[in-house]
Amino acid sequence: MKALRYLLSLFLLLGLAAPAAAEVRTKTIEYNHDGTKLTGYLAWDDAIQGHRPGVLVVHEWWGLNDYARQRARMLAELGYAAFAVDMYGDGKVTEHGNEAGEWMKQITANVEQWQQRALLGLEVLRQQEMVDPEQVAAIGYCFGGATVMQMAYAGAGLKGVASFHGSLPTPTTEQMPNIRAAIAAFHGADDGFVPAERVQQFEEALTMAGADWQLTTFGGTKHSFTNPNAGDFGIDNLEYNARADQRSWAYLQLFFDEIFNRKTALAAK
Numbered sequence: 001m002k003a004l005r006y007l008l009s010l011f012l013l014l015g016l017a018a019p020a021a022a023e024v025r026t027k028t029i030e031y032n033h034d035g036t037k038l039t040g041y042l043a044w045d046d047a048i049q050g051h052r053p054g055v056l057v058v059h060e061w062w063g064l065n066d067y068a069r070q071r072a073r074m075l076a077e078l079g080y081a082a083f084a085v086d087m088y089g090d091g092k093v094t095e096h097g098n099e100a101g102e103w104m105k106q107i108t109a110n111v112e113q114w115q116q117r118a119l120l121g122l123e124v125l126r127q128q129e130m131v132d133p134e135q136v137a138a139i140g141y142c143f144g145g146a147t148v149m150q151m152a153y154a155g156a157g158l159k160g161v162a163s164f165h166g167s168l169p170t171p172t173t174e175q176m177p178n179i180r181a182a183i184a185a186f187h188g189a190d191d192g193f194v195p196a197e198r199v200q201q202f203e204e205a206l207t208m209a210g211a212d213w214q215l216t217t218f219g220g221t222k223h224s225f226t227n228p229n230a231g232d233f234g235i236d237n238l239e240y241n242a243r244a245d246q247r248s249w250a251y252l253q254l255f256f257d258e259i260f261n262r263k264t265a266l267a268a269k
Contacts, residue, residue, distance in 0.1 A: 023045070024076045025045075028042075031121075031124050038087075042072070045076050048130070053136065055136070055139060058141070058147045060143055061100040061101065061143040063092045063094060063100070064085070064088070081125070083124060087121075107143075108146070114150055122158075137159050140163055140164065144166070145164055145168075146163070146169050148162065148163055148166070149161065149168070149169050149185075152211075158180075160184065161184070167198075168187065171205050171209060176209035183212065184252065186218070187218070188225050190221055191221070192236075193237060222241070225239065225245060
């Protein structure tokens, strides 16, 4: 009896009495594009065995901040491996609209370079050991929403892309044949950054391209409606909307269930 109690105490001391509880794990990953050091953020649930779908997360124009990282962790909790990509590099994060706008313009001025930087982040995600490289998607917020649309227009091998309060860029005639990813866009009807004419052009171009697309518009909703801190930046057009945030997140999960055939993809959980 004494020997049994001794062995039990020893197991407890060594942490061998029971396996460690599974939880969302995170790590930073450094990579390089055109001489710029980029640092992304990977999140995954280690309770899931084997491969699972991967989701790229592209940040708002503020840079890779805590909000983008939080979304990556939320996706990991849903059973995905999520990589929050770094589009600016060198640790650039700001809370000033003028500065954010300048950084965004530097990236978007050259569409080919813009696409290449995003696609490099996608390749980093595909290379992770827990990711099924054939089952990947991308989501983005604000600037990130426009970025994932550009990834779709570049013909990236994505199952789908989802834009949250993005600028809804219209594909060119040359880009239209490249679009193979399913598209889900979530938009605020009162978003002053996106004129009604652009929304119409976006819809017409995707229809002309024969794309699988859907646009969900939330009434009484401004830009950055998914970010609880949107009102802290002193910009009238930025406003959090809890209802639109919750609904768009629920719609995203349905979208992923469809494009990933989720019951099969996560059967090992």
